[in-house]
Amino acid sequence: MTPKSILKNSTVSTNEPSATSKPYTQRHRDVALQHASIIEEQKRVEKEVLDAIMTLMDFPTSPTADPMRPSPSDALFFQGLMVNFQPSDYDSLIEERNIADRCGYALCPRPKKKAPSKARKHFIETDKGVEIVDRRTLEVWCSDDCARRALYVKVQLSEEPAWMRRGGVNDKIELLVENAEDHHKALPLRLKQEAAPKPAKSEEEEDVASAWAARDDALADLALERGEKPGRLSKANKDLLRTHIQERVQTAPSVPPEPPTQLSGQSHMAIEGHIPRADRPKDEDEEDDGTDWDKHLPG
Amino acid sequence: MDERSNVSPNMIKMWRVYRTVKEMCMDRGYEMLKEDTDISLDEFAARFAKEDGEPDRGRMHFSCQPTEAMLVKYTDSPTPKNPNPVPQIGTIWIEFNSDDAVGLKQLRDYMQHLVNGSFYSGIMVVQKPMTGMALRLLRGSASIEEGPKGGVEVFVEQDLLVNITKHELVPKHVLLSKEEKAQLLQRYRLKETQLPRIQVTDPVAKYLGLRRGQVVKIIRKSETAGRYASYRWAI
Numbered sequence: 250m251t252p253k254s255i256l257k258n259s260t261v262s263t264n265e266p267s268a269t270s271k272p273y274t275q276r277h278r279d280v281a282l283q284h285a286s287i288i289e290e291q292k293r294v295e296k297e298v299l300d301a302i303m304t305l306m307d308f309p310t311s312p313t314a315d316p317m318r319p320s321p322s323d324a325l326f327f328q329g330l331m332v333n334f335q336p337s338d339y340d341s342l343i344e345e346r347n348i349a350d351r352c353g354y355a356l357c358p359r360p361k362k363k364a365p366s367k368a369r370k371h372f373i374e375t376d377k378g379v380e381i382v383d384r385r386t387l388e389v390w391c392s393d394d395c396a397r398r399a400l401y402v403k404v405q406l407s408e409e410p411a412w413m414r415r416g417g418v419n420d421k422i423e424l425l426v427e428n429a430e431d432h433h434k435a436l437p438l439r440l441k442q443e444a445a446p447k448p449a450k451s452e453e454e455e456d457v458a459s460a461w462a463a464r465d466d467a468l469a470d471l472a473l474e475r476g477e478k479p480g481r482l483s484k485a486n487k488d489l490l491r492t493h494i495q496e497r498v499q500t501a502p503s504v505p506p507e508p509p510t511q512l513s514g515q516s517h518m519a520i521e522g523h524i525p526r527a528d529r530p531k532d533e534d535e536e537d538d539g540t541d542w543d544k545h546l547p548g
Numbered sequence: 549m550d551e552r553s554n555v556s557p558n559m560i561k562m563w564r565v566y567r568t569v570k571e572m573c574m575d576r577g578y579e580m581l582k583e584d585t586d587i588s589l590d591e592f593a594a595r596f597a598k599e600d601g602e603p604d605r606g607r608m609h610f611s612c613q614p615t616e617a618m619l620v621k622y623t624d625s626p627t628p629k630n631p632n633p634v635p636q637i638g639t640i641w642i643e644f645n646s647d648d649a650v651g652l653k654q655l656r657d658y659m660q661h662l663v664n665g666s667f668y669s670g671i672m673v674v675q676k677p678m679t680g681m682a683l684r685l686l687r688g689s690a691s692i693e694e695g696p697k698g699g700v701e702v703f704v705e706q707d708l709l710v711n712i713t714k715h716e717l718v719p720k721h722v723l724l725s726k727e728e729k730a731q732l733l734q735r736y737r738l739k740e741t742q743l744p745r746i747q748v749t750d751p752v753a754k755y756l757g758l759r760r761g762q763v764v765k766i767i768r769k770s771e772t773a774g775r776y777a778s779y780r781w782a783i
Contacts (some may be wrong), residue, residue, distance in 0.1 A: 252735065299684050341681045348651035348679070435765060 271447045290412035298411075301330040302342050316357035316395055317426060321461075324424055331402060331422040333411040339403050343389060354399035355425075356491055359391040401425040489516055514527035555593050555601070561709065562644075563592045563605035568708040569642060569673060575713065576757055578640060587773030596637025605646035610625040610668065612640050621725040638668025638698065645672055651679040655686065655700070669757075675705055701757060712751055719768035721752050724779075729763045731780060744781035758782040 309323045319327070334342075343353035352359050364371055364387045371387055373380045390396040406416065488523050518524050567585060573578040592691070598604045614637050622637040624630070630667060641662055646655055654676065662670045678686070712718055724732065733740060740763070748758050758764065762782045771775040 254737070295684065296688070299681060299688075302681055303656075303685075306652065341679065344649075345681055346649075346680050347654070348649050350651045424754045 287412060291410070294411045296441055298338050300340070301333065302345055305330065305342055306349055306351075308355045309358050312358050314356065314358050315358075316352075316354055316398060319356040319424070319426065324426075328424065330420045330541055331406065334406050335408060336406045339406055342401065347389055348357055352395050353389045354395040354509055356398075359395075359397045361388050362391055364388055385521045417433060429516075497522055553587060559587065559597060559601065559603050561594055561705070562596070562605070562608070564710070565590050565705050566596075566608060568711045569671070569703075571709075571711050573612045573640070573642070574756055575755070577615050577621065579615050580612060589755055602669075605644040608617065609641070609643040611642065614638065614640075621723065623726075625727050625730075636698075640642075640698075641665060641670045642665040643670070643672050644754075645674045647675075649676060649679070650674045650682060650702075652682050652685060655682045655702075657696045659700060662700070667696055669696055669700070671701045671703065671705050673705055673708065677704055678702060699745035701754070703754075704776065707751075713755060715754045718752060719766050720763045721756060722767065723756060723758070724763045724765055732763065743779055743781040745783045747781050753782055 254297065300491065305327070308327070309319060310366075312321070314320060314323065331339075346353050346355065347361055350360050351357075352361050364384045369384055370381050371384055373382050373387070390399070402422060552590055567587065570580060570585040570587075574582075574585055576722065596604050614635070618637060619635045623635040624633040626633055643661075645658075646653060650672075655672075658670065658672055686700060713721070729740070732738075740761075743763065746753055746758070746764065748754070748760060753764075756764070760782055764780050766778050766780060766781065768776055768778070
């Protein structure tokens, strides 16, 4: 048997919003939806970055790859994944690769450099003299070249989180590659610009180039279709932006503000329009004078 | 203190961590012998010491079976749609990671191990906090298919040096089963959202391995009422 309540059976729940509170307008709902969609976008991007880091931990695809001349597919893949990254995400990538005992640069297959000893701090000869550095900072890269290449990518990343970005900004990451000429031909991202000035190429190369260009176009179309590139935000908050501008119509002719009529001499004493009584000169017709209480008394 | 003089400080630390983990498993309701939870330092050193006197974390791993009472507690009451509900708990695998830094790689290996060994859930004890990305993976691990069903919990050794539930200022927390929760809500005519809450990241909630939606009964001493019970909804 359920215990019986000693409280009255009231029909009105206190949790219900009272009728006097303002009704929710469409605009409130739009604002809430807008923020919800941003949070959802954030979750999606964070998951993508996590997946990207997990993929890039096992990069490059072949163990003999050369970080100076990465294979076009690897390079393109890497560039594509980097678009969503913030510099902090990139640091995480380097950290994870180091834990997996690899060079911090994602296109380098070599293991990271081993410090000469296990001491926590190390003396390093530099141009400026001897420096004392942490062992961890020594064991990030396989070589100085890889460090340069990796940081070349990092400085191009945008500090702004990917879910807050406008479309079309910063969606190309350049890689620092040696013998750039060969590489630019192979890299489809640069192909369109370079194809026009140098039409005289062997047929095979042209075929390859056109194939890459077609693929690039197709990828761009797909991205467009997904609604990724052009202004993700503007699409979402379409309802919040008013395209129709309403002019403020003036109904009455403008009137200059009234000059202070009474006690104009005291206007400089006014505090937001009020003149404190303490400094006001004595007035004859002032009603609540401090001494007039006995005037009206009989007798 | 005489017996401790020949044991390395790291050994003593690991001994305390190991005991806390054992106690934690017992408090959660896994099968555990009382003798296991208060293993002496000498015995611990004899079992897990390397030649150089440092603890060998690789050998400290163990697994636990849930007790009957725990199985009942984690089983939904049967419904017409689901007449034979499966308990939401199973064998747990506890591992002490010996790597200096723990990142995605170790966490994924661990998850893979749990799945291969068909463990329901796992606890990994690490020396230093994990990397940010690993934490991110852990947060979403309950929902991904590759991980174990019951999820993975990660504790830092530093947090397990003492058993926080033995502190006098920490009241007793008791997990309620689904049935008890329903009775509680009916007794006080509440919806579960009307209960006070406790975060699942709360130290005691982490110790008990609370999941979202569970209710704990907190029994604390009261000067006026003797004992006072309150309830918290894990969120």
